[in-house]
Amino acid sequence: MRLITFDPFRTLGLPGVRYIKPELMHQHLDALRDADWLLFPGYWQLNTLHYALKKKIFPSPVSYHLGHDKVEMTRAFQAACPTHVPRTDILASTPENVRDVLHRWPLPFVAKQIRASEGLGVFLIESAEQFERYATDNAVLYVQEKLPIERDLRIVVVGRELVAAYWREGTDFHNNVARGGRVRHDLPIPETATDFVLTLTGYLNIDHAGFDVAMVNGQPMLLEFNRLFGHQGVPGLQQRVNDAIRRYLCGEPTPDSGAPTASRTA
Template sequence: MVPSIPARPDGDRIAVLASRIGADEKRLFEALDRRGVAFDQVDTRRRWFAAGQRDLPWRLVLNREIGQVRAEYAARCLTWAGVDVVNSADATAVCGDKWRTTMALQAAGLPVPRTALGLTPEAALDALDAIGYPALVKPLVGSWGRLVVRLPDRAAAEGVFEYVAALSGPRAHLGYVQELIDKPDRDIRTVMVGGELLGAVYRVGEVWRTNVALGGRTRPCEPTPEITKLSTDAAAAVGADIAGVDLIEDSDGRLLVLEVNHRVEFSGFEAALGDRVDVADHIVEHLLERERR
């Protein structure tokens, strides 16, 4: 456990934005209680903000909202009101959009799979022809590996994008497509807090998607200098203080950055590493350090 920093003065409260309280949020609440930090759990489903409002009771907010749109807009409202939000509204916006994440990672010179964005379903099919099959189509916004579809060939892609073309709304018609990396039956998840790598785990699955939410298992991964540098640079590229970074190995052993999560889930990560790391305690420590700057 990291050294303790004294709790903040009475009446100076932290808010935790969360409409769903899971195991990770409970761990964070326990860590705040252990430090004697007064906090409010704020359910964004019942929160509204007045234009120009500045008299909010918090100076610091930890954003754990699971809904991407609410997470970003709540962060922007709080920032406009003079509240320090972790992660920032900009980081939340970038991490919550796979295309914006890819562009941020590439701008930072980080290795990523070949990726394209078709502005229509027809254009996405053309992009896939250029990338080659097999390939993946992913939702711009989403997590836990949901709605990610493996496309073995052009016929399968045409079927998927015929469905996509029938969806309502122009955003739904954008096609984020990516090469399918020939990888081992695993990928790598790292957790970053305040620029520090807390550790790494392998996520191992029976199928090509290894997300823990889809049944993937975690086991320890010894962080190499390359894993540490890629994770540190990826979190910095998207501006995230707290991040889960997903890395993938290709058939030659080269590491690529897949994405960065602004609302990292860490129960599976801790289960693999045992008592070597307390993510919630590190997050609370980072919040207190940030407040004292």
């Protein structure tokens, strides 16, 4: 199988992969046309590779498009599985909308920047002054209810395979490992959450993502997903991801291993 990657660090350990610098892709059009898969292009490359060269892309174009910002992602979730999305308003950042949000939304609530990861750009709003400062710095108001949780789940899917599922628990508002949250391996993983994410990724054709999921009254609630997710906190996760990528690209059977980092519970 002929594989070309534009991100050598994401494909370490995959056999027979050729690396091409993204900015040099037009110098290698013949090689790109001959490849079976093109791996991890930059977002700016996607339209050329997918629409002009009509190549198979991994992660899938849907993973790129829906994962590009929280507005696109949330609107898709609200259409596909509305009962699994926290109450969310997405509005232009105008003085009128700021006043409207402060009138309708009880404090505290969550406000987010539409393009951020690792817990950056996520703010707990506890006063009108905090929200007004957020609105001044952002052209889009992304307002979401604060869920009654102490921890959340990271669920990693590659291809159609559950690669990892684990709890993250922070010491403050953020649970992200990159923001000081810790991975909990001692807590059972709700099968309702992993089954829900696997069903959703199959429906939407998202094939490489780390989903952040809260459990509220036994129901999974989607916070967001990251197309490019970190590997911190779970030993061997990079190798698991690479093995799952290989199986997916080569059409190999998916092992029925369940959640690999913790026990499961219904």
